Amino acid sequence: MSLMSHIIQRQMKLSEPLTRKVVVDRDLRVPMRDGVELLADRWTPKGGAEGLPTALVRCPYGRSGFFGAIMARPLAERGYQVLIQSVRGGFGSGGVMDPMLQEREDGLDTLDWVIEQPWFGDSMVLVGISYLGYVQWAVADSLPPQVKAMIPVVTESALTSEFMRADGRSLELPLEWGALVATQERPFAMFRRNAQTKKTAAALRVLPLQDMDVAATGERSQYIQDVLAHDADDPHWDGIDHRHRVAGTLAPVSSIGGWYDVFLPGQLRDFAILQDAGKPARLTVGPWTHVDLTIPGAAEAVDFGLAYARGEEPAERAPVRLFVMGEDAWRDFESWPPKGYEPQRLHLQSDGGLSVSTPDDSDPDRYHYDPADPTPAAGGISISHGGRVDNGAVEARSDVLTYTTTVLDEDVEVVGEVSAEIWFRSSLAYADVFVRLCDVDEEGRSHNVCDGLIGLTGADELTCATVRLWPTAYLFKRGHRIRVQVSSGAFPRYARNPGTGEPLATATTLLAADQTVHHDPEHPSALILPVRAVPAT
Known part of the structure; x- marks a missing residue:
């Protein structure tokens, strides 16, 4: 796995690790309040990790393979023990996945469980991109004091509200995501990815749209049907909107977004709310798309998250750092939106x-x-x-x-x-x-x-x-x-x-x-x- 470590370091533009030897304790059972158990893997540096800060990653895409490699390994090599958990209804975790509507209670129960584990030290950092960042906002106003920082990347507190607007309904994103979730655990899913991508692209032209899930995946997707039937203002989605929690966030936040990311408007709104509430927060926006591997989430978990986890202050910088396209240069500002424009x-x-x-x-x-x-x-x-x-x-x-x-x-x-x-x-x-x-x-x-x-x-x-x-x-x-x-x-x-x-x-x-x-x-x-x-x- 040393080769994989080097590849990840180069692709993600990371600093040298403290070690390239990590071990994984798989399939830990995390009980939820309703009796359902969610599975988690604990990645640690080989040779002992008790007492190290814990990075918690809650994920709907699995714990091993690609996501384990890019989310858990880089942090376990650089000073964390990492708990990566499969959310409800996927990759061995119990219950039925109801996207986004289940993450508040399950997230709080997971935090309580982590704190009680004998290997836990005294600090935790929440880390993750997209859905993995959204789950942080679901619990942001009820964090235990052991959570020292949040690092939500290309995400926002009302994750899908923008692309379900009644006056601007997105099509590509909900179908692609719904098809991914529906097919990702099928046998040989990784080797069928190109074929699945072609099927999903063809399904975008299907009419009526209520049949596009079957065209893309061969079966009904309740998530896709819900997106088609209920716009963002429908009470059906009341439980996914955590905007009201942002001002009450109980840990410093480093938010990372991309100018070509689907969730950028909401992410900037969340940051402005934090600033207006006087919360410790900083914002970085680069020339990235949603899936750009150069987004510095892991690096920020080390530079920003570990500092707070160790009771220190991260290196001083302006609250807002933006990549100004056209000039192709990073610039610092005091707020979003910045003054003087x-x-x-x-x-x-x-x-x-x-x-x-x-x-x-x-x-x-x-x-x-x-x-x-x-x-x-x-x-x-x-x-x-x-x-x-x-x-x-x-x-x-x-x-x-x-x-x-x-x-x-x-x-x-x-x-x-x-x-x-x-x-x-x-x-x-x-x-x-x-x-x-x-x-x-x-x-x-x-x-x-x-x-x-x-x-x-x-x-x-x-x-x-x-x-x-x-x-x-x-x-x-x-x-x-x-x-x-x-x-x-x-x-x-x-x-x-x-x-x-x-x-x-x-x-x-x-x-x-x-x-x-x-x-x-x-x-x-x-x-x-x-x-x-x-x-x-």
């Missing part, structure tokens, strides 16, 4: 321009949207193929409008919340408005920065669609241009709007629509950027 409106113009000038009287721009040939997502927020990509192909489509500034004569730095106000009308009452911010370089190549979508009801009446894009930190360099795309979809990231108003799960009819975007003095469509102009040097 004022909203600037860039108005859509009749000639495809984008400028601070109020638009002249002009006819609206038009495009035809057909959900049977949906506007594709190109990079951006996706687990499997997200990030920054060339947008030339999607911008060449007839169902995408683009508006672009003249060549910038100075750098323009954008850091904070991005939004757009698009005066829009459709030939149908039901339509979506998708807006994407792009950077166009000297060669004319357009790369996506951030984006967002809103679904409209009553779209056949002229209305101002307010679209909240993903937050960002980006430097548009002198000589580049700022571009905004306007379209009516980003498939398969978002579910196709069929234009009929039918329920998402059962809709089968797809209606094409003629869309208009207005830009005149009475209807000043605009992109709104938090801007600080940086004089060119």
Whole structure:
């Protein structure tokens, strides 16, 4: 396993370990209050670990193989004993998995059990990415004093609320995740991964959507059915939202996010709540997607978590550290959103321009949207193929409008919340408005920065669609241009709007629509950027 240790160190950009020899005590039984037992593995440095700080990792993806290697081994090699536990209903743990709705009680019971173990010292740190970070928020306001720090990575306290918005339903993420959970324990699942990925991708086009789980996995998924049937505001999901616990968090928090991560808006909201409540917290956001192995979660568990676990203070740094894309440099700030950035409106113009000038009287721009040939997502927020990509192909489509500034004569730095106000009308009452911010370089190549979508009801009446894009930190360099795309979809990231108003799960009819975007003095469509102009040097 020494080779695996070296590979992980290189891939995750970790410091040298204290040891590469670890041992694993498998299948420890952790009792829950209802009699169900959850299984856990304890990873420790060979030669003794009693009294070392404990890193607790609660995981729905198994305890050995890939997840054990990347979550437990690096920490066990660098000063922790690590308890990695399978959540209810998976990989030998008892009970039935009801995603996210079970983690409060099971998490609290696990904390109580760990503290009572003879090998436990006097300190614990909660560590994990995505779902493994969400489970930390589920218990954050009821932590025992032995928990000295939390390190939630690419996650948030109301984990799936963003992609279940009634006015912007995601499709790709819930199906991919639901299919993963449904198939990950099947025989030879790892060797069938490529085939499963193809089946899942094909299932995204199935209608009605209530049949896509069977198309992807061969069986019904209650989770996928629930996502289709209940939007984020439905009482069905009341138990998954732990936003109300954030202000009462009882341990210092180091939160790590990515500019191209699906959970970024909620993660930034959680950090702002911690700051407003005066809680010890820091934030790091890099140029990462959700599954980027270079996200420094393990390194932060060592640098930040171990310091607190040993009764020390971590190395001093600014509360907020952001990777400013475009400049490709790390910058420190005192808060999120940072001060010194004022909203600037860039108005859509009749000639495809984008400028601070109020638009002249002009006819609206038009495009035809057909959900049977949906506007594709190109990079951006996706687990499997997200990030920054060339947008030339999607911008060449007839169902995408683009508006672009003249060549910038100075750098323009954008850091904070991005939004757009698009005066829009459709030939149908039901339509979506998708807006994407792009950077166009000297060669004319357009790369996506951030984006967002809103679904409209009553779209056949002229209305101002307010679209909240993903937050960002980006430097548009002198000589580049700022571009905004306007379209009516980003498939398969978002579910196709069929234009009929039918329920998402059962809709089968797809209606094409003629869309208009207005830009005149009475209807000043605009992109709104938090801007600080940086004089060119």
